[in-house]
Amino acid sequence: xxxxxxxxxxxxxxxxxxxxxxxxxxxxxxxxxxxxxxxxxxxxxxxxxxxxxxxxxxxxxxxxxxxxxxxxxxxxxxxxxxxxxxxxxxxxxxxxxxxxxxxxxxxxxxxxxxxxxxxxxxxxxxxxxxxxxxxxxxxxxxxxxxxxxxxxxxxxxxxxxxxxxxxxxxxxxxxxxxxxxxxxxxxxxxxxxxxxxxxxxxxxxxxxxxxxxxxxxxxxxxxxxxxxxxxxxxxxxxxxxxxxxxxxxxxxxxxxxxxxxxxxxxxxxxxxxxxx
Amino acid sequence: xxxxxxxxxxxxxxxxxxxxxxxxxxxxxxxxxxxxxxxxxxxxxxxxxxxxxxxxxxxxxxxxxxxxxxxxxxxxxxxxxxxxxxxxxxxxxxxxxxxxxxxxxxxxxxxxxxxxxxxxxxxxxxxxxxxxxxxxxxxxxxxxxxxxxxxxxxxxxxxxxxxxxxxxxxxxxxxxxxxxxxxxxxxxxxxxxxxxxxxxxxxxxxx
Numbered sequence: 001x002x003x004x005x006x007x008x009x010x011x012x013x014x015x016x017x018x019x020x021x022x023x024x025x026x027x028x029x030x031x032x033x034x035x036x037x038x039x040x041x042x043x044x045x046x047x048x049x050x051x052x053x054x055x056x057x058x059x060x061x062x063x064x065x066x067x068x069x070x071x072x073x074x075x076x077x078x079x080x081x082x083x084x085x086x087x088x089x090x091x092x093x094x095x096x097x098x099x100x101x102x103x104x105x106x107x108x109x110x111x112x113x114x115x116x117x118x119x120x121x122x123x124x125x126x127x128x129x130x131x132x133x134x135x136x137x138x139x140x141x142x143x144x145x146x147x148x149x150x151x152x153x154x155x156x157x158x159x160x161x162x163x164x165x166x167x168x169x170x171x172x173x174x175x176x177x178x179x180x181x182x183x184x185x186x187x188x189x190x191x192x193x194x195x196x197x198x199x200x201x202x203x204x205x206x207x208x209x210x211x212x213x214x215x216x217x218x219x220x221x222x223x224x225x226x227x228x229x230x231x232x233x234x235x236x237x238x239x240x241x242x243x244x245x246x247x248x249x250x251x252x253x254x255x256x257x258x259x260x261x262x263x264x265x266x267x268x269x270x271x272x273x274x275x276x
Numbered sequence: 277x278x279x280x281x282x283x284x285x286x287x288x289x290x291x292x293x294x295x296x297x298x299x300x301x302x303x304x305x306x307x308x309x310x311x312x313x314x315x316x317x318x319x320x321x322x323x324x325x326x327x328x329x330x331x332x333x334x335x336x337x338x339x340x341x342x343x344x345x346x347x348x349x350x351x352x353x354x355x356x357x358x359x360x361x362x363x364x365x366x367x368x369x370x371x372x373x374x375x376x377x378x379x380x381x382x383x384x385x386x387x388x389x390x391x392x393x394x395x396x397x398x399x400x401x402x403x404x405x406x407x408x409x410x411x412x413x414x415x416x417x418x419x420x421x422x423x424x425x426x427x428x429x430x431x432x433x434x435x436x437x438x439x440x441x442x443x444x445x446x447x448x449x450x451x452x453x454x455x456x457x458x459x460x461x462x463x464x465x466x467x468x469x470x471x472x473x474x475x476x477x478x479x480x481x482x483x
Contacts, residue, residue: 030465033472037443039450045358064476067417071479072444075422081328086321089349093316215301 021057021154028055032062038070087142094150141202141252143230147198147207148218148254158194158209159218165274168195172206180206180221181249183272190217190265210265216263217255224250234259240265319359320352323368330369333441334376336430340383348375351476364450366455373438373456407472416420417479428478443468 022029026049034040035048040237052058066093151157160171166233172179184192193209198220205222224245234241242262253266285319325421327348331341348371420428429437442448453468454461 031468033469034450034465037468038451065472066473067446068476071417071420071425075420075425077326078444078445079329079332081324081345082338082342085328085345086324089321089324089346092346092350093313093353101314199314202318202322 010270022060029061029138030059032058033065036062036065064161083139084142086139087146090143090146091149094146094153141236141241143200144198144218144252144254145218145236145241147215147220148239149207151196151218152216157196157218159196160192163192163194165192168192171195172197176204176206178206178223178249180208182208183269184274185210185265185268185272188268190268211266212255212257212261215257216257217253217257217262219269220252220254221249224248244270246270288475303314305346312353315359316353319356319364320349320368323365326365327372329369329446330438330441331371332386333352333429333437334373334434335380340379344376344379345372347379350373363452363455366452369442369448369456370458377434390410393394417476424479428475431478432471432474436467436474437468439464440471440475444472 001027028048031044031048032052033050035045037069040048041140052062081182084148101128108199160168162168162171163186165184169182173196182195186192190210190212193211193216195206195208197207198218200206200220200222203222205220207218207220210217210219232243239254239256240259240262240263242259244251244266251269253262253269255262255265256264324345327345328341331344331348335341335344339393348368351374352368352371355371429440432440435457439453442453442456443450448456450461450464453464457464461469
């Protein structure tokens with residue numbers, strides 16, 4: 001508080017022009033703001049509350065700040081990023097290489113940090129469920145198309161390369177909560193190329209990659225709950241999308257093969273008995 | 277095989293498995309990219325909304341904000357291996373903030389305040405605040421509409437604006453704001469108090 005005449009002025013009613021306000025960098029003012037922001041420990045909070053009770057200028061400061069915070073909350077609802085921004089970022093990242101090779105020890109730290117980050121996401125229980133339940137079908141489809149495009153540009157479209165379903169299925173164990181159904185469609189001219197882990201929102205999901213002539217088909221399987229509601233577009237940017245749900249699992253097939261061929265693939269996958 | 281992977285790629289070389297590709301240096305790079313992607317998705321992607329809003333407050337334009345967020349994402353991706361496991365939101369927002377300022381510096385040099393001028397700006401803007409001795413009724417600002425409020429926030433000098441936005445709109449705590457804006461907590465506190473007072477002042481004048 002400024003020392004000059006503070007006592008005399010404090011006895012005046014609020015709103016009197018003579019009342020002087022403490023400077024904005026006065027520590028008592030900063031503490032009132034910190035108090036309202038919940039930044040003080042209990043002892044300091046108590047002493048600030050007492051000070052506010054004694055000094056109307058501080059009480060007024062608190063009231064104004066609260067009004068301002070309420071006003072901001074009421075008038076400025078949180079805006080979401082425009083649709084498509086995430087997909088654009090993902091596809092840009094997908095085609096970006098790290099500027100230089102990183103020493104192997106850093107690589108191992110990166111891997112460690114990644115596993116910690118993923119573990120943190122999984123350990124926080126319902127956090128990712130809440131996050132993923134906000135994924136709209138369109139966003140899911142967009143993400144999967146981005147994943148597909150990125151996989152085409154990556155050195156390898158898959159994390160595990162194998163035409164053998166007995167290799168691909170176990171590879172997912174330990175990476176994904178439920179390893180996906182893997183069927184052999186080689187005799188129907190849809191040979192298996194391998195598998196990879198994609199991420200929808202923050203949820204890792206299994207993606208199988210099949211080949212048709214020179215085209216690749218990404219087939220993603222995820223638990224079919226509200227989060228991965230079926231729906232959305234049949235094609236995005238020229239990539240066809242076929243989706244269906246079976247035994248509590250939602251499937252998306254994404255590819256640049258013709259829609260009819262993709263339907264055939266989906267039909268064969270659903271009816272095939274050649275599974276592990 | 278010249279390089280031994282540090283992290284065994286389970287399944288890729290399962291001993292009794294049928295023929296699979298051996299891990300080559302190229303594959304090692306691919307695995308590195310996968311790790312980077314996973315880390316990027318875990319650390320950066322959950323904060324795109326906040327990143328966009330902060331960029332929008334700093335550039336005052338939705339399209340520019342999208343450009344800034346895309347550039348910032350690329351920067352974050354390139355720096356992802358230097359992310360030390362701290363607060364991801366503050367880390368992401370500090371990159372967005374720096375990207376926004378470089379962007380403003382390049383595209384709208386007139387609007388940017390250099391770091392050297394910052395203290396001067398704070399003092400200059402602190403002065404009228406100290407001179408004012410009225411305490412208008414708080415109810416006055418209750419009539420302020422969204423447009424007025426947005427304009428008043430946009431008028432705040434950038435250091436005040438970003439601090440107020442991060443606290444009163446995004447709900448970051450002081451420590452996160454200090455991290456994101458790269459200043460000590462004491463500075464966060466004084467900027468916040470000044471930002472709120474200046475904002476209240478502008479809103480009352482609007483009435």
